Amino acid sequence: MNSQEISSKKLAAGLLGIFLGSLGIHKFFLGYHMEGLIMLLVTLFTCGFGASVMGIIGLIEGIIYLATPDEAFYNTYLLHRKGWF
16 A cells, blocks of 8 residues: 555545544444444434544544554554554
């Protein structure tokens, strides 16, 4: 994977985490299907309370993704598959 692909994947995951974090879309985008499903189900089955908590988690993860250098992002989230934070 080249630097351009890593950078664009990092940007997309970060923005998805910030804007759609409560639905876990950024997790699905990175291939973390179980984590994304957990976030989505918590949001749906808690009638809004879980959405605010999952939204905060998504916001934090989105900011972390955007603030992480490309090589560290690749190693941590794409290669070694760190699912949470």
